[in-house]
Amino acid sequence: METFLTLLTRRLVARRPDLLRRLGTVVHVPIAIVPEDLPHAFLLSLDAIDSRVTLCGKDEIGDAQAVIRAPLLVLLGLLDGTYDGDAMFFSRDLRIEGKTEYVLALRNTLEEADLTPGEFLGLGAPAAGWINDIGSRVLAQARCLASAGAERRDKLSGRHS
Amino acid sequence: MTAASERRMELVCPAGTPATLRAAADAGADAIYCGFADETNARNFPGLNFSPEELSVSVAYAHERGAKVLVAINTFAQAGNTGLWKQAVDNAAACGADAIIAADIAVLDHAADKHPDVRLHLSVQAAANTPEAIGFYTETFGVRRVVLPRVFSVPEIAALNREIDVETEVFVFGGLCVMTEGRCSLSSYATGKSPNLTGVCSPPDHVDYAEDRAGRMKARLGGFTIDCFERGEPAGYPTLCKGRFSALGHTGYLFEDPVSLNAFELLEELAKAGVTALKIEGRQRGKAYIASVVSAFRKAVDGLSGGADASASIAALKALSEGGQQTTGSYRKTWR
Numbered sequence: 001m002e003t004f005l006t007l008l009t010r011r012l013v014a015r016r017p018d019l020l021r022r023l024g025t026v027v028h029v030p031i032a033i034v035p036e037d038l039p040h041a042f043l044l045s046l047d048a049i050d051s052r053v054t055l056c057g058k059d060e061i062g063d064a065q066a067v068i069r070a071p072l073l074v075l076l077g078l079l080d081g082t083y084d085g086d087a088m089f090f091s092r093d094l095r096i097e098g099k100t101e102y103v104l105a106l107r108n109t110l111e112e113a114d115l116t117p118g119e120f121l122g123l124g125a126p127a128a129g130w131i132n133d134i135g136s137r138v139l140a141q142a143r144c145l146a147s148a149g150a151e152r153r154d155k156l157s158g159r160h161s
Numbered sequence: 162m163t164a165a166s167e168r169r170m171e172l173v174c175p176a177g178t179p180a181t182l183r184a185a186a187d188a189g190a191d192a193i194y195c196g197f198a199d200e201t202n203a204r205n206f207p208g209l210n211f212s213p214e215e216l217s218v219s220v221a222y223a224h225e226r227g228a229k230v231l232v233a234i235n236t237f238a239q240a241g242n243t244g245l246w247k248q249a250v251d252n253a254a255a256c257g258a259d260a261i262i263a264a265d266i267a268v269l270d271h272a273a274d275k276h277p278d279v280r281l282h283l284s285v286q287a288a289a290n291t292p293e294a295i296g297f298y299t300e301t302f303g304v305r306r307v308v309l310p311r312v313f314s315v316p317e318i319a320a321l322n323r324e325i326d327v328e329t330e331v332f333v334f335g336g337l338c339v340m341t342e343g344r345c346s347l348s349s350y351a352t353g354k355s356p357n358l359t360g361v362c363s364p365p366d367h368v369d370y371a372e373d374r375a376g377r378m379k380a381r382l383g384g385f386t387i388d389c390f391e392r393g394e395p396a397g398y399p400t401l402c403k404g405r406f407s408a409l410g411h412t413g414y415l416f417e418d419p420v421s422l423n424a425f426e427l428l429e430e431l432a433k434a435g436v437t438a439l440k441i442e443g444r445q446r447g448k449a450y451i452a453s454v455v456s457a458f459r460k461a462v463d464g465l466s467g468g469a470d471a472s473a474s475i476a477a478l479k480a481l482s483e484g485g486q487q488t489t490g491s492y493r494k495t496w497r
Contacts (some may be wrong), residue, residue: 084450089482101365108208111447112178
């Protein structure tokens with residue numbers, strides 16, 4: 001998984017040098033992305049030739065200069081532009097720690113990246129279109145299920161409170 | 162058809178990146194405002210804004226879709242160092258910008274002198290709120306539009322429009338500021354940087370958040386705690402003007418609450434008041450915000466001349482607002 005994500009990230013950076021320019025001082029800076037509903041975290045370091053994605057335990061992110069925490073579906077929605085980062089922060093679905101300027105630079109760069117599954121995998125048309133279509137349907141279905149689950153939990157907790 | 166709907170108001174939308182500019186154009190913006198990645202614009206945040214090359218490509222994209230591009234060069238040039246601001250004006254003109262939004266007299270003078278064919282809009286940062294002040298800018302620099310400070314009620318805007326002969330643009334959605342635009346130095350007291358000179362209010366390199374085990378989040382600026390949010394409580398940016406302070410046994414917001422403007426219900430009144438353009442705030446926001454807000458307000462403006470009802474689309478925007486709250490601000494002010 002680490003090798004695969006690192007390879008795709010390096011290819012993306014090589015294809016889109018504009019993204020590194022936009023990142024500015026965040027180049028080389030390790031940032032932890034923590035899906036709250038998964039047992040692991042991702043340590044991301046972006047660089048012109050040596051970008052890395054490291055899979056680690058949530059208690060192994062001490063090197064990170066900034067930490068972004070949110071449920072996995074929120075993180076994926078931020079990556080593909082479905083959700084607005086500020087709105088997720090206002091609603092407390094997204095939490096950040098550490099150097100805020102690094103989080104902001106990364107967020108704004110990802111916004112510009114238009115990071116669809118097809119773009120991340122480096123696919124051309126029409127394969128990118130198919131993958132993006134399948135990906136958005138799967139994510140939409142997952143969000144529906146997650147939303148229904150949350151409503152059920154709210155109802156149950158209301159019933160028992 | 163009502164008098165208000167006879168003249169269609171222009172929808173002016175924000176863009177912090179080329180991707181958000183494309184989202185705004187695709188969602189139906191009449192005009193899109195943006196800035197360069199330096200101290201010449203009041204949203205000088207990391208990862209945000211445009212290079213001249215990106216602006217050129219983006220202008221072409223917007224023009225193909227019938228949208229204009231307005232370039233905000235709206236900070237105040239440093240004494241003895243106006244080169245960066247003049248270069249920004251030259252770059253905007255070379256990129257094919259339809260207008261330059263400026264507040265500083267040196268910037269306005271350079272634009273009027275060197276690029277007379279490019280429209281000049283007076284930024285809200287100039288805080289021009291009297292016929293005399295507006296008259297100075299229109300007569301001296303040929304300013305074609307004034308972005309009004311967020312201090313007016315709707316009847317006051319109508320009265321002002323009767324006394325001036327220039328287009329007016331008003332904010333209708335997004336983050337609010339204390340009502341001394343262009344004159345606010347609060348941020349610089351805590352960080353040494355301000356929106357007027359360096360283009361950043363509450364710069365992110367001075368912001369940090371810390372959450373304790375109980376889920377209580379402290380938002381700090383320059384090491385000062387600006388607000389504390391209990392678990393699940395909607396949060397806001399740690400700007401000093403929206404800080405929650407305790408004194409003499411009372412805790413509350415000293416200047417203003419973390420709340421966003423939404424003037425949807427006043428659009429017809431604003432049209433009757435003679436407003437030419439409606440501005441959406443949020444150059445620091447993402448594509449999801451831009452697409453939702455622009456398409457909702459596109460529907461709302463079109464609704465004034467017989468289009469579909471936009472109420473449901475506008476109601477959905479509450480989730481995007483700072484603090485999860487909305488206000489009509491000074492447009493319906495109950496204070497003086």
